[in-house]
Amino acid sequence: MAKKESFFINRVKSVGYAFKGAYLLLTTEASIQVQFSIGILVTIAGFYFNISTTEWIIQTLVIAIIMALEGVNTAIEEIADFIHPEQHPKIGLIKDLAAGAVFIFAVAAACVGCIIYLPKLLA
Numbered sequence: 226m227a228k229k230e231s232f233f234i235n236r237v238k239s240v241g242y243a244f245k246g247a248y249l250l251l252t253t254e255a256s257i258q259v260q261f262s263i264g265i266l267v268t269i270a271g272f273y274f275n276i277s278t279t280e281w282i283i284q285t286l287v288i289a290i291i292m293a294l295e296g297v298n299t300a301i302e303e304i305a306d307f308i309h310p311e312q313h314p315k316i317g318l319i320k321d322l323a324a325g326a327v328f329i330f331a332v333a334a335a336c337v338g339c340i341i342y343l344p345k346l347l348a
């Protein structure tokens with residue numbers, strides 16, 4: 226019987242797989258690359274406008290959540306295409322729902338950006 230790997234080795238391997246997934250998303254997915262670029266721009270803006278600690282926390286969370294949601298959306302698209310490569314109304318609906326979930330958060334993220342930066346830009 227194969228010896229079961231230790232809990233620690235398994236955790237290290239899982240982190241490695243997660244790094245691989247994040248690398249794949251950043252290097253192959255246009256939507257993630259767009260969100261990442263926006264994330265870098267607002268980070269530069271954060272330093273430029275010297276935003277508060279609370280604003281940094283909210284901004285960092287918003288950037289991370291939108292990229293994570295895009296990643297989940299990509300994974301759902303991959304599953305959908307894998308289980309049913311041909312056109313099907315249900316696959317279309319599943320993809321639209323996943324994209325809709327990202328869109329809802331993207332609208333909130335844009336609002337957060339306006340709340341943080343509009344007063345600074347207009348001052």
Ligand SMILES: Nc1ncnc2c1ncn2[C@@H]1O[C@H](COP(=O)(O)OP(=O)(O)OP(=O)(O)O)[C@@H](O)[C@H]1O
Pocket residue numbers: 256302309310311312313314316317318320321324
């Ligand atoms: N197999 C399918 N059957 C029916 N409709 C589909 C199918 N694949 C895609 N669609 C429709 O086309 C839209 C775009 O799908 P697609 O897989 O190209 O996603 P996308 O948002 O362009 O993703 P990305 O640009 O990240 O690859 C879906 O939201 C859905 O409405």
